Amino acid sequence: MNITLIKVGETNVLQIEGRLDTTNYGELEHHLSSLTDNDELKILLDLDKLEYISSSGLRILLMFLKKIKATDGRFMLCGLSSDIREIFEISGFINIFEIFENQDAALK
Amino acid sequence: MQRMNKLQLIILNDVGELRKLHIACENMAAEWLLPEKISMNINLVLEEIISNIIFYGYEDDLEHEIKIDFRKENKEIIISITDDGKAFDMLSADVSAGIDKPAGERKIGGLGIHFVKTLMDSVEYRREGNMNILTLHKNI
Numbered sequence: 001m002n003i004t005l006i007k008v009g010e011t012n013v014l015q016i017e018g019r020l021d022t023t024n025y026g027e028l029e030h031h032l033s034s035l036t037d038n039d040e041l042k043i044l045l046d047l048d049k050l051e052y053i054s055s056s057g058l059r060i061l062l063m064f065l066k067k068i069k070a071t072d073g074r075f076m077l078c079g080l081s082s083d084i085r086e087i088f089e090i091s092g093f094i095n096i097f098e099i100f101e102n103q104d105a106a107l108k
Numbered sequence: 109m110q111r112m113n114k115l116q117l118i119i120l121n122d123v124g125e126l127r128k129l130h131i132a133c134e135n136m137a138a139e140w141l142l143p144e145k146i147s148m149n150i151n152l153v154l155e156e157i158i159s160n161i162i163f164y165g166y167e168d169d170l171e172h173e174i175k176i177d178f179r180k181e182n183k184e185i186i187i188s189i190t191d192d193g194k195a196f197d198m199l200s201a202d203v204s205a206g207i208d209k210p211a212g213e214r215k216i217g218g219l220g221i222h223f224v225k226t227l228m229d230s231v232e233y234r235r236e237g238n239m240n241i242l243t244l245h246k247n248i
Contacts, residue, residue, distance in 0.1 A: 022159045023126050052130075052148060054155045055219040065211055083145055087152070090226050091219055092207030 003031050008107055011042045011074075017049035020057035028057070032064045041073025044106050048079030053087055065097060074098065078106045111139060115178040120171055121162045129154050132176070140180050146248060149227045150185065156220030157189055157198070157242060165193025165240075180248075184229075187244045196240060197233045198224065 001018040012035050020028060035043060043064070061077075068075040078100040080088060088094040100106035117132040119125040129151055137147035154176065161174055175190040198221050206214060207222065224231060230245040 019130065021126065021155060022123060052151065054152055054159075055223065056159070058219065062211070062214055069211060083148055087223075090207075090223065092209070092214075095208075096211040096214060 001027060003028060005031065008044075008103075011044050011107060012040050013044045013046055013103060013107075015046045015049065019052040020050060020060075021052065021054045022056040025056040025060050029060050029063075032060070036064065036067060036073075041068050041071050043068065043074070044076045044078060044103065046079045046103055047077060047084060048081075048102070050079075050081070050084055053084060055091075058087075058091055058093060061093070061097070076100060076106050078102050113180045115139065117176045117178075119158065119174050119176070121166060121174065123159070123162060126155055126159060126162075129158065129176075132178075136178050136185075140185070140248075142185070142248060146185070146246065150187065150244075150246060153224050153227050153244065154187070154189070156223050160196075160198070160220060161189075161191045161193050161240075165191060165196065167194060183248055185246045185248055187246075189240075189242045189244075191240050192238055193240060195235050197235075198242070199231060199233050 001016065001020055001024050004015040004017075006013045006015070014031060016028065032043070045061070065075050076098045079102055080099065085094070088097070088099075115132070115136055117128060119128050133147045133151040133154070136142065136150070137144065158174055166172055172192055177188045177190075179186045201221060206218070224244070228244045229247045232243045234241050
């Protein structure tokens with residue numbers, strides 16, 4: 001998995017590429033903690049290049065969604081492929097996250 | 109060329125071993141010409157089952173083998189997972205993924221089992237001696 005951080009205005013855009021699973025979810029947790037620890041609470045995860053996610057990856061997303069919802073920040077997702085979207089639908093995550101088609105739509 | 113209709117993978121009870129699942133699922137998809145989505149769903153279900161065995165299945169710190177047998181029969185992929193951990197029937201486990209709950213009430217526990225039940229066409233569990241045997245069926 002590769003994670004790239006780009007700041008667009010006040011929003012921290014994290015691009016996640018590859019597989020997010022039980023073997024590497026700690027890397028994403030580390031990146032997200034670095035942001036929230038510094039009060040960077042506007043975060044967009046671009047999942048356009050995400051190929052695979054398991055419940056370990058979903059757990060991290062839920063953890064930070066809850067953490068940021070308790071503040072005045074925003075935690076958004078975009079770029080879900082149809083296969084990844086189906087995993088979000090099956091898990092019910094599709095209804096609890098703010099999900100956009102792409103970065104442009106999310107940052108509007 | 110004659111294609112094999114059986115594949116086997118043995119992994120140890122170590123989280124790093126889960127990487128082998130991805131490679132095995134890619135090999136299976138290539139060998140049996142499976143769509144990417146089926147291979148991804150099988151990979152996901154196996155990761156959930158096997159990480160569960162690695163994290164909760166053993167009461168000692170010893171090395172254990174988890175055996176995964178893949179079989180192709182007509183329009184079906186059948187996968188058996190055999191481990192010598194403590195008896196655990198995930199099909200009757202009292203866990204709810206709570207998938208219709210709002211974010212604040214969501215817990216992640218139970219999601220792995222929910223994936224197994226939802227993404228496979230049928231799942232059977234049996235205990236033989238000191239072995240758990242979980243058999244998954246996926247229509248192709």
